Amino acid sequence: MAAEKAEMDVLKKECDGLRTQIEAARKAVNDGNMTSAAGSATEVGRVQLKLRKSLKGHLAKIYSMHWSSDSRSMISASQDGKLLVWDTHTGNKLVAVPLKSAWVMSVAFAPSGNLVASGGLDNMCTVSNIKAASPKTLRELDAHTGYLSCCRFLSDTEILTASGDTTCCLWDLETGKQKIIFTNHIGDCMSLALSMDENTFVSGACDSLAKLWDLREGTCKQTFSGHTSDINAIQFFPNGNAFVTGSDDCSCKMYDLRSDQEVITYQDGSLNAGVTSVSLSNSGRLVFAGYDDFNCHIWDSLKGEKVGVLSGHDNRVSCTGVPADGMGVCTGSWDSFLKLWN
Amino acid sequence: MTSNCNVSNMRRLVEQLKLEASVERIKVSEAAAELQQFCLQNASKDALLVGVPTGSNPFREPRSCAVV
Numbered sequence: 270m271a272a273e274k275a276e277m278d279v280l281k282k283e284c285d286g287l288r289t290q291i292e293a294a295r296k297a298v299n300d301g302n303m304t305s306a307a308g309s310a311t312e313v314g315r316v317q318l319k320l321r322k323s324l325k326g327h328l329a330k331i332y333s334m335h336w337s338s339d340s341r342s343m344i345s346a347s348q349d350g351k352l353l354v355w356d357t358h359t360g361n362k363l364v365a366v367p368l369k370s371a372w373v374m375s376v377a378f379a380p381s382g383n384l385v386a387s388g389g390l391d392n393m394c395t396v397s398n399i400k401a402a403s404p405k406t407l408r409e410l411d412a413h414t415g416y417l418s419c420c421r422f423l424s425d426t427e428i429l430t431a432s433g434d435t436t437c438c439l440w441d442l443e444t445g446k447q448k449i450i451f452t453n454h455i456g457d458c459m460s461l462a463l464s465m466d467e468n469t470f471v472s473g474a475c476d477s478l479a480k481l482w483d484l485r486e487g488t489c490k491q492t493f494s495g496h497t498s499d500i501n502a503i504q505f506f507p508n509g510n511a512f513v514t515g516s517d518d519c520s521c522k523m524y525d526l527r528s529d530q531e532v533i534t535y536q537d538g539s540l541n542a543g544v545t546s547v548s549l550s551n552s553g554r555l556v557f558a559g560y561d562d563f564n565c566h567i568w569d570s571l572k573g574e575k576v577g578v579l580s581g582h583d584n585r586v587s588c589t590g591v592p593a594d595g596m597g598v599c600t601g602s603w604d605s606f607l608k609l610w611n
Numbered sequence: 612m613t614s615n616c617n618v619s620n621m622r623r624l625v626e627q628l629k630l631e632a633s634v635e636r637i638k639v640s641e642a643a644a645e646l647q648q649f650c651l652q653n654a655s656k657d658a659l660l661v662g663v664p665t666g667s668n669p670f671r672e673p674r675s676c677a678v679v
Contacts, residue, residue, distance in 0.1 A: 273617075273618055276618055277617060277618060277621060280618070280621040280622060280624075280625055281621065283625050283628075284621070284624055284625055284628055287625065287628035287629060287631075287632050288628065290632050291628070291631060291632050294632070294636055295636065297636075298636045298637065298638045298639055299639050300638050300639055300640045301638075301639055301640040301643065302639060302643065303643045303646070303647075305640075305643075306640055306643035306644050306647055307643070307647050310647055310650070310651060313660060316659070316660075318659065321668070321670035321671055322670055341669070357669075357670060358669050358670065453627065488630065489627060489630075489631075490630070490631070490634070491631055491634055492631055506646065506649075507649070507653070508645070508646070508649045510642070510645065510646070511642070511646055523646075525639070525642040525643070525646070527636065527637045527642055528636050528637050528638065528639045528641075528642040529634050529636045530636075530639065532639055532642060532643055532646070533643075550657050550658075550659040550660060551653060551656065551657045551658070551659070552649070552650050552651075552652075552653035552654050552656065552657035552660060553646065553649060553650050553653070554650040554654060554657060554660055555657075555659055555660060570646075570650065571646070571647050571650055591659070594658075595656075595657055595658050595659060596658045596659075596663060596668075596669055596670070597658070597659070597663075597669075597670050598659060609670045611658065611659060611663050611668065611670055
């Protein structure tokens with residue numbers, strides 16, 4: 270027992286030393302932040318987007334939405350127990366996928382447009398083929414021991430999931446088995462975002478940390494701190510070298526991968542609502558953040574200023590998304606509506 | 612939790628921290644400048660920044676009727 274205690278003390282000391290080393294290394298490169306660097310950039314002015322469509326169809330809270338890679342179809346998930354695929358140009362519903370479990374928290378479109386995935390309090394990720402005559406369940410990925418908070422396809426054969434059991438997982442859809450389990454978070458994983466080259470991904474969790482992972486080796490490469498509460502949302506900046514997070518601490522932050530730290534915080538004394546979702550415009554200049562205050566606020570990512578607001582929902586904004594062609598932004602809410610703005 | 616479990620957990624934590632400590636870091640000013648440059652270079656192609664011309668807005672109801 271004494272020998273173990275001695276070893277524990279040595280290891281604890283080593284951990285503390287390493288943590289101090291990391292902080293010192295970050296401080297050493299912290300020679301300025303985004304707002305000082307962005308001094309020369311012109312202001313974006315007031316961003317006033319108009320409501321173009323209100324998509325009505327769900328009968329209960331919408332928890333998640335995801336654009337198809339064609340920038341036209343979009344899928345939404347509601348706790349009315351349905352996934353709806355919409356043609357956002359006409360506003361028509363294309364497909365309705367009934368869910369075995371109504372407690373859905375996340376939905377995703379495969380890049381091919383053939384498959385969709387969803388899951389939630391059933392702890393499973395269900396993958397369906399929506400191109401069949403009627404939606405057909407392909408796989409029920411069942412191994413997480415906590416709720417499914419987020420899922421993202423790499424292709425029609427691989428999918429990444431984040432779970433309330435604190436792990437993320439890469440699955441092989443051909444076998445239905447787990448390929449790699451990513452463990453390191455000490456709180457529920459709430460959100461994940463895939464890098465463009467699909468070699469890495471970032472995750473945000475209730476331990477208030479964001480982590481960068483190597484998708485093929487299964488290792489956590491970097492850990493980013495700064496938030497003081499659950500991180501609910503995470504998205505990559507379009508050049509892949511940074512990512513934006515949204516948290517219950519009412520702020521959003523941008524972290525840069527190569528300087529290994531936070532470069533700017535988006536927060537305002539008058540905003541006392543948690544952030545549920547984040548998405549970025551195609552140049553990365555605008556951050557669309559959905560809040561519990563029923564609004565989606567728009568931030569200038571470089572200057573850290575609030576430059577606009579999308580108002581119109583009658584309840585919490587739970588999800589936002591910008592399609593690949595960047596032509597608009599979609600917001601989804603607990604008020605059961607999805608709105609399209611540009 | 613047995614004390615052996617604690618020790619192996621701590622060893623894993625040490626290895627993880629060593630990995631994270633070994634990351635090569637660039638200056639924040641350099642990182643911020645590159646992010647800014649990306650935004651500015653792509654600003655003209657960002658429809659949400661520059662606006663969508665009325666005639667070609669995919670989400671907007673067309674004003675005229677078309678015979679299909």
